[in-house]
Amino acid sequence: MSVYDQLDRADQALRRTLITPEGVDLNLRIGDSGQRIGAFMIDVIIQYGALFVFVLVLATVDGAVEGKGAENVAVLYFLGAFVLQNGWFIGFELSPRAATPGKRFLGLRVASRDGGRLTPEAVIVRNVTRQIEVFMPIAFIFVAGGTGGVDGLFYLMAAIWMGIFLFFPLFNKDRLRVGDLLAGTWVVRAPKRTLLPDLSQTGAHTHAHFAFTDKQIQAYGVKELHVLEQVLRTRDRKTMAAVAMRIRRKIEWVAGPDERDEDFLAAYYAALRSRLEQRMLFGHRRKDKHDKA
Amino acid sequence: MAPLQLKSQQFREERELDWRRLAFLLEKVERSGAKSLTDEQLMAIPVLYRSALSSLSVARATSLDQGVIEYLEGLCARAYFLVYGARARIGERILRFFSHGWPAAVRSIWKETLAATLITVLSVVVGYLLVVQNPDWYYAIVGSDMANGRDPAASAEFLRKSLYDGGGDQSLATFAAFLFNNNARVALLAFALGFAFTLPTALLLIQNGALMGAMIAVFASKGLGWQFGGWLFIHGTTEIFAILIAGGAGFRIGLAAAFPGDRTRLDSVATAGRQTGAAMAGVVIMLLFAGLLEGFGRQLITSDLLRYAVGGVIGAIWLGYFYLPRPEGGRLERL
Numbered sequence: 001m002s003v004y005d006q007l008d009r010a011d012q013a014l015r016r017t018l019i020t021p022e023g024v025d026l027n028l029r030i031g032d033s034g035q036r037i038g039a040f041m042i043d044v045i046i047q048y049g050a051l052f053v054f055v056l057v058l059a060t061v062d063g064a065v066e067g068k069g070a071e072n073v074a075v076l077y078f079l080g081a082f083v084l085q086n087g088w089f090i091g092f093e094l095s096p097r098a099a100t101p102g103k104r105f106l107g108l109r110v111a112s113r114d115g116g117r118l119t120p121e122a123v124i125v126r127n128v129t130r131q132i133e134v135f136m137p138i139a140f141i142f143v144a145g146g147t148g149g150v151d152g153l154f155y156l157m158a159a160i161w162m163g164i165f166l167f168f169p170l171f172n173k174d175r176l177r178v179g180d181l182l183a184g185t186w187v188v189r190a191p192k193r194t195l196l197p198d199l200s201q202t203g204a205h206t207h208a209h210f211a212f213t214d215k216q217i218q219a220y221g222v223k224e225l226h227v228l229e230q231v232l233r234t235r236d237r238k239t240m241a242a243v244a245m246r247i248r249r250k251i252e253w254v255a256g257p258d259e260r261d262e263d264f265l266a267a268y269y270a271a272l273r274s275r276l277e278q279r280m281l282f283g284h285r286r287k288d289k290h291d292k293a
Numbered sequence: 294m295a296p297l298q299l300k301s302q303q304f305r306e307e308r309e310l311d312w313r314r315l316a317f318l319l320e321k322v323e324r325s326g327a328k329s330l331t332d333e334q335l336m337a338i339p340v341l342y343r344s345a346l347s348s349l350s351v352a353r354a355t356s357l358d359q360g361v362i363e364y365l366e367g368l369c370a371r372a373y374f375l376v377y378g379a380r381a382r383i384g385e386r387i388l389r390f391f392s393h394g395w396p397a398a399v400r401s402i403w404k405e406t407l408a409a410t411l412i413t414v415l416s417v418v419v420g421y422l423l424v425v426q427n428p429d430w431y432y433a434i435v436g437s438d439m440a441n442g443r444d445p446a447a448s449a450e451f452l453r454k455s456l457y458d459g460g461g462d463q464s465l466a467t468f469a470a471f472l473f474n475n476n477a478r479v480a481l482l483a484f485a486l487g488f489a490f491t492l493p494t495a496l497l498l499i500q501n502g503a504l505m506g507a508m509i510a511v512f513a514s515k516g517l518g519w520q521f522g523g524w525l526f527i528h529g530t531t532e533i534f535a536i537l538i539a540g541g542a543g544f545r546i547g548l549a550a551a552f553p554g555d556r557t558r559l560d561s562v563a564t565a566g567r568q569t570g571a572a573m574a575g576v577v578i579m580l581l582f583a584g585l586l587e588g589f590g591r592q593l594i595t596s597d598l599l600r601y602a603v604g605g606v607i608g609a610i611w612l613g614y615f616y617l618p619r620p621e622g623g624r625l626e627r628l
Binding site: 020021022024026027028086096097098109111113115116117118119120121122124125128129131132133136178181182183184188190191192193194195196197198199200201222225226229230233270273274276277280281 | 299300301302305309312313316320322323326327343346349350354355356357358359360361363364366367368369370371373374375377378386390394398478481482484485486488546559562563564565566567568569570571573574577
């Protein structure tokens with residue numbers, strides 16, 4: 001089960017405490033770098049798609065009116081790009097969802113680091129710096145790389161300097177951009193989740209076939225229960241077979257003639273959870289199978 | 294049959310309807326804004342939010358169903374952001390920004406802005422003196438792409454043309470080019486680089502000032518000093534002012550990073566960033582306005598005196614708008 005351990009640790013590294021005024025920890029997760037980059041890419045692709053359409057419209061309109069409009073199209077394109085690049089991020093992040101379409105798609109949103117309100121000033125600051133952090137380094141790489149005229153050493157130094165901005169989020173644990181740093185914001189996950197069915201109820205009618213002894217139920221703790229929950233929710237046939245085999249061996253359970261792995265696991269899950277929850281009501285939360293309490 | 298229902302199952306069944314109702318309302322607000330809710334629904338959200346929070350606490354203590362706990366964490370987080378999120382309507386916010394937020398933010402960094410002004414003035418003088426003494430300095434200060442042929446070797450006629458001849462129908466092109474040109478970038482960089490202990494901001498201001506001084510020296514040497522002044526003044530009072538404010542904001546952030554006082558450096562920088570945010574939003578507006586002046590105003594107005602007058606009036610308006618004391622505004626801000 002070491003794979004789950006690693007996943008668990010990665011998940012814990014993204015957890016942050018945010019205590020509401022009511023005194024409950026929301027246990028937020030910050031967006032990891034992959035999600036951040038992904039969201040940004042989606043936004044940029046939509047933006048350029050819109051600009052492309054914009055240019056096509058401009059070109060047809062301009063071509064219809066008079067022939068000499070190529071320059072005007074270029075100018076309007078730059079204007080449109082400027083307004084879009086700045087208005088897009090600021091406008092969407094000021095909306096109730098505090099997220100651009102890219103962020104929304106990946107379940108991210110911008111939030112104030114101190115748990116307070118997300119102010120318009122903060123949104124503006126974090127997006128004004130975006131120009132310098134992201135677009136300028138990228139433009140620089142293309143421009144300077146294309147023209148051979150730039151002095152090599154200068155190019156190197158500038159690339160390092162801009163790289164610091166571009167890769168800043170990778171080198172701090174909260175994945176803050178320089179803009180987040182200045183604005184006092186961060187990007188957290190607030191995805192829409194559906195309420196999954198309670199596993200102790202699904203297939204409850206088959207549970208009666210399985211009568212576990214006290215000793216058999218005492219074999220595991222909360223951690224194992226959660227892994228079992230994940231296995232049951234994923235419903236991968238091979239994994240279920242492997243897990244069922246290990247549990248049967250551990251609790252010395254003799255499988256019946258046509259006992260399905262899934263039924264066995266579901267029944268054991270229900271029994272184990274009932275047992276552990278009962279103990280929890282009396283103040284014992286058994287961490288894992290090594291916990292003797 | 295399953296003999297007993299689990300306590301956690303019972304708990305879930307009892308509360309599930311409330312959770313789903315909250316999720317439905319959240320969905321509605323996120324999709325079509327708070328206006329789409331009835332008064333009753335709007336009032337229900339905080340109540341449902343608090344009950345969901347209490348559900349979360351109970352679930353953490355009594356349930357081992359991770360599905361439920363994760364669902365509730367997500368639901369509570371979304372509701373939390375709505376309940377404690379931004380409230381004022383966008384129109385109100387914009388109005389408030391122009392009436393209070395912007396001038397107040399600019400006023401609050403007046404010391405840093407003054408420092409930026411002094412540095413710029415000093416470097417203009419230095420740039421001017423250097424080029425007057427030895428014209429070769431010009432090439433060191435002003436890059437060739439920036440100079441566009443406007444260097445000490447250029448004829449007076451060429452320089453004069455560059456001041457008055459923008460080409461009539463190119464206003465839009467000039468404006469667009471402006472958005473990506475030196476000054477807008479200097480302003481944004483001066484702000485964003487401030488956090489490196491103010492040094493890059495100071496360097497940028499010095500470079501920009503020296504550049505101006507060098508240009509003045511070249512034009513003055515051909516007897517075009519007064520005319521160049523008008524050319525610069527008409528949009529400069531807005532644009533250079535914007536750069537100075539951006540520099541001041543950068544200084545504020547750099548100082549906050551260098552001397553955080555009792556707080557952590559990160560905290561201190563974030564506070565300074567938020568204080569200066571409104572000023573920076575204003576800088577962007579000023580830069581756009583300067584772009585319009587440069588693109589259209591300067592092409593249309595070719596009389597030196599008029600250029601000075603327009604620039605002077607606009608500069609005075611900015612100064613009054615930012616720094617004139619306004620008692621009522623001050624009282625409202627404190628509320």
